[in-house]
Amino acid sequence: AEIGRLTGSIENLVPLTSGQYTTGSLILMVSYGAHFAFILYFIMMSFQLAPRYRIVPIMSALVMASAGLSLMREFQIWDATYAFNGSFYLPMAEGQTFTNAFRYGNWTITVPILLTQLAIAFALPRPDLHKRSIRMIIPGVLMIWTGLYGQFGETGDFSRLNLWGVISTVFFVWLIVEVRGVISYAIKTSPSELSAWPKNIWWYFLATWGLYPIAYALPQLGYTGDIVVVRQLLFSIADISTKLVYGIILSRYVLRRSALEGYAPAAEALEISPLGAK
Numbered sequence: 001a002e003i004g005r006l007t008g009s010i011e012n013l014v015p016l017t018s019g020q021y022t023t024g025s026l027i028l029m030v031s032y033g034a035h036f037a038f039i040l041y042f043i044m045m046s047f048q049l050a051p052r053y054r055i056v057p058i059m060s061a062l063v064m065a066s067a068g069l070s071l072m073r074e075f076q077i078w079d080a081t082y083a084f085n086g087s088f089y090l091p092m093a094e095g096q097t098f099t100n101a102f103r104y105g106n107w108t109i110t111v112p113i114l115l116t117q118l119a120i121a122f123a124l125p126r127p128d129l130h131k132r133s134i135r136m137i138i139p140g141v142l143m144i145w146t147g148l149y150g151q152f153g154e155t156g157d158f159s160r161l162n163l164w165g166v167i168s169t170v171f172f173v174w175l176i177v178e179v180r181g182v183i184s185y186a187i188k189t190s191p192s193e194l195s196a197w198p199k200n201i202w203w204y205f206l207a208t209w210g211l212y213p214i215a216y217a218l219p220q221l222g223y224t225g226d227i228v229v230v231r232q233l234l235f236s237i238a239d240i241s242t243k244l245v246y247g248i249i250l251s252r253y254v255l256r257r258s259a260l261e262g263y264a265p266a267a268e269a270l271e272i273s274p275l276g277a278k
């Protein structure tokens with residue numbers, strides 16, 4: 001257990017029952033499977049959109065590939081970390097350790113994409129698009145890196161976890177203010193039929209991005225197998241919500257917007273048979 005503490009992940013400290021081990025494997029497997037499956041969905045979706053919005057689902061496809069690979073890696077190290085001793089799954093039995101740090105590394109790629117995607121979906125004009133995106137990306141990346149550093153403290157006395165958690169939260173609040181700026185622009189400029197969308201996306205953003213700090217803080221409730229599994233579950237729910245479902249929502253928004261702005265997709269996309277059309 002002393003060596004486990006040095007690894008900075010509670011996964012390396014507690015034995016799991018076979019139910020907990022299998023549930024953890026399942027959660028990670030479903031997560032990467034879902035992300036990979038939706039790559040194709042988002043690519044196909046792009047064909048239905050006006051050219052200026054096509055990049056929105058394409059960015060989701062990139063996020064799916066990147067997150068899918070990272071989650072597959074988490075699945076593999078989960079698998080390699082635990083060894084069955086006849087009654088329990090013991091961590092580090094073969095010297096392999098678990099870490100959630102790869103997740104944070106992956107967010108460094110996906111979070112800037114997700115934020116830029118929002119600004120493009122809401123059709124910010126050029127100079128604003130760049131300025132606003134960068135203003136969201138800077139606090140976003142600082143939030144992740146301070147949290148990455150802090151999460152190694154989850155096996156200590158929690159002072160490092162909490163200090164860097166608070167610093168990261170300051171950047172999160174700054175990010176929220178910047179995102180609100182983009183949402184306010186979208187409320188003003190969305191076609192009136194779609195004016196409810198930015199407001200709903202705002203609440204959806206807060207509810208789903210807010211799951212990550214809960215997962216970060218969870219080890220403070222105790223070093224138990226249930227906490228280990230519940231945290232992987234929370235991360236997975238958050239991942240599927242902030243990337244996959246978020247991508248679907250933004251794609252649906254730009255699909256409607258394409259139509260309202262006069263874009264007519266090709267006949268086959270509307271499922272009109274060339275023979276039936278007069």
Ligand code: RET
Pocket residue numbers: 067106107110111114143144146147148164165166168169172209210212213216239242243
């Ligand atoms: C940390 C550290 C503790 C404090 C806060 C955090 C916030 C993390 C967030 C992450 C979002 C990640 C996304 C990934 C998608 O690929 C870093 C856990 C506030 C909000 C959306």
